[in-house]
Amino acid sequence: MKLAVLGAGPGGYVAAIRAAQLGAEVTVVEKSEVGGTCLNWGCIPTKTLIASCELLAAARKSESFGIDIRGEILPNISKMMERKNRVVETLVKGIRALFKSRGITIIEGEGTLTSPHEMSVALRSGETRNLLFDRLIIATGSRPREIASAKFDAVSIISSEDALGLSVIPKSIVIIGAGIIGCEYANIFGSVGSEVTLIEKLPRVLATEDTEISALFERELKKRKIKLRTNTVVEKVGVRAGGIYVSLPGGEEVVAEKALVAVGRDFNTNGIGLEAAGVAKAASGEIKVNRAMETNIPGIYAVGDVTGGMMLAHVASRQGIIAARNIMGKNDKIDYTSVPSAIFTSPEIASVGLREFETAEKGIKVRVGHFPFRLLGKAHAIGEIEGIVKIISDFKSDRILGVHIMGPRASDLIHEATLAIRKGLKTKDISETIHAHPTLSEALKEAAEDVHGEAIHLGAGEVLK
């Protein structure tokens, strides 16, 4: 079985390794760097920078923890970027080593399909190489969306990828789009001292999250002095001596040194020869796949961002595994009932399952439990008391339908809930499980208890926000 994988991001590289484990002869074609957006311009570099920002914040409140630091505590963005580059390099090498150990061939160049079983690869050396395969996985990913009213120039009007190459901290920055990427960058720039204005056309930040979480997070933004303008449409972003201006309706203007546009991502479907192979796209531009991750052309699969839907690295990886297994003769289907999402803001936000407004839309009668981290011993011990855990369960069956967390280590805490939802567990399955003390995980247990009004550390009738 000769398998070609086009794109070595978290969808493609994981698929390649699993297929090789199952006995396929795998060739990966990658035009820039293994690890894709996630490793090179997304998840990993931003989390590396966020780690620097968290250390900076911790150092600045060291006095309240009984540690005296003498001298000024300042972010050094060039060194932060150097560290980020080292982390990325290490992980890139790691994937290359994994490929080698599994006998996976990597061709560095731009692949274009010429038929359902053939690809021409423009190598970096300028030569062209032909690649024949029995099966194909397309995992070409996505790129930052450019809008006509705010064309990227990589200097003043920048994308989330350009932001990772900055060598000077901008004095001020306007971030357009208060989704996951916009909010993560608002926190990063806010931490290092930029004056941040976050502009969102929808009525609330993180519009895909539960409304309670959005409201709580908006207060955290305020605390961090990040200016937020919701319900605000940007008419135009332009460059003017020394910076940018953002035109808003009614003649209003916001000026800053830079503008970061984070309004979504576009599918990388152009120039890869989809037409030559006959692979169909949906009206919204993504490659159409079934739940086995196969496209309309038998033997051609697609995974990750290029297939639309939940554009998350961990979804891409799961899809990659499903595609690899199906190619190797299994009959797997992707299951999206329990997909966690994590937002690396300060505090972190993570969620899985239904949001409360969705249960209302679907007419599901629910119970809701809350527990604030500020009532937890461990949260006080580590000095991170902001946030809540919210659990939504089915009124009759008590099955957990959704869990929403804002608070310390939310991205790690969400997995107990992810497993619970995947396995159809009830709130009592969590509340009757002994949770170690003192840990942040106790907040999940207490929230599960609160679903039935039985949280130990929540006063009777206590109103929570």
Place this chain on the structure above:
Amino acid sequence: MNPDDLRYHKEHTWVRVSGRKATIGITDYAQDALGDIVYIDLPEVDTDVDANSEIGEIESTKATSSIIAPVHGRVHEVNDDLAESPEVMNEDPYGKGWIAVIEIDDASEIEDLMDATEYSKYVEEESK
């Protein structure tokens, strides 16, 4: 302990009236019940406020609570210092910890609020 020259609202805010200007804040009882205050969400200058309605939020290490306006009027000034040092509300709730100055339309509604003696009794009842 509760100054005699102030009037008190049952949601534990106080008012100091001087002409048409009413300075408001939270009471000593409120700051003590809240514990260490870590953040205050202040009302915006020039917004209209209704008596008995929420005009901001106070977050402490124990809880997040609404600030309830004791009077009607328009926000004339807010205590911006609280953004940097919210702990002042714990240290000096009737002085440096003031929250806002509200321009009032109707000074007579002040008369409906409690005086210091009444408020002390009210708090005593509440904490029983």
